[in-house]
Amino acid sequence: MAHTLITGASGGIGEQLARVFAKNGHSLVLAARNINKLQALAGELSSAHGVDCIAIASDLTSPNAAEALFNETRARGVDVDILINNAGLLCEGPLQANDLQTHMNLIQVNVSACTALAWLYLQPMLEAKRGRILNVASTSSFQPVPFLSTYAASKAYLLSFSEALWIETRGTGVTVTALCPGFTNTDMINRDDGRKPMTLPFVRNMEAHEVAEEGYAACMAGKAMHINGRMNQAVVEATRFQPRPMRRFLSGLIAKGF
Ligand SMILES: NC(=O)c1ccc[n+]([C@@H]2O[C@H](COP(=O)([O-])OP(=O)(O)OC[C@H]3O[C@@H](n4cnc5c(N)ncnc54)[C@H](OP(=O)(O)O)[C@@H]3O)[C@@H](O)[C@H]2O)c1
DSSP, X not given: OEEEEEETTTSXXXXXXXXXXXXXTOEEXXXXXXXXXXXXXXXXXXXXXXXXXXXXXXXXXXXXXXXXXXXXXXXXXXXXXXXXXXXXXXXXXXXGGSOHHHHHHHHIIIIIIHHHHHXXXXXXXXXXXXXXXXXXXXXXXXXXXXXXXXHHHHHHHHHHHHHHHHHHTTTTTEEEEEEEOOSEEXXXXXXXSSOOOOOBTTBOOEEHHHHHHHHHHHHHHTOSEEESSHHHHHHHHHHHTSXXXXXXXXXXXXXXXX
């Protein structure tokens, strides 16, 4: 039976994507580290929407995790026709404020695991002449972001990777979409030091369910890329014609106010 695999489905945008896909009749494979949360969500969604929901514990900081997840779905006879690379990590502060392993974990989850999962699941999708891949990138994909340097660079990779695959898969029945949310109210942007959650001046943070609804529509429509919300679209548009030195300078100024 065809299933939608969602990484990072235990909370935030991933949980809301699971809710939207289930509501639209898709059976699910939910992956993240917190198996208790995943099992509770799987139980809730399968009884609410009559879809099959499987929970699999997976820590994507492990270099073998993508292959293990692929092998597990194969062993269970699950056909993944939609892959959602949603799990992501964020490191805030100047490069040296976080230890090397923290940055390496970010690159493993945001870049390497997404690449490996796309590589693994694309082949069966191409053979079936049907499939969707949704990569959750960010508005930070569009410019360097000082104080979120490895995060923004990882999201730039994911956007570039997705757009390239969108072209490569044209006419195959498979589409690859990059979803680019701006700041969204989830645990990711909450700080534990008493400071307010991250936000952009004059731009409202979106809610995770709004991002998920737009993500679902963009993925099913096979769009190459979707920026969430009109305000975020306007912010990205405004950076398009800035010379590169101005773009990185302004980005640094704005990031200081996060
Ligand atoms: N929130 C924003 O402002 C924002 C803006 C733009 C883009 N995004 C992107 O949207 C995606 C979802 O972010 P979010 O805001 O929903 O974050 P979140 O609330 O922090 O949720 C992150 C999810 O990833 C999972 N995860 C964390 N570490 C993991 C690991 N090592 N292995 C496997 N799963 C792991 C978490 O589950 P467990 O802890 O159970 O593993 C959780 O389900 C990310 O790619 C993020 O970069 C977010």
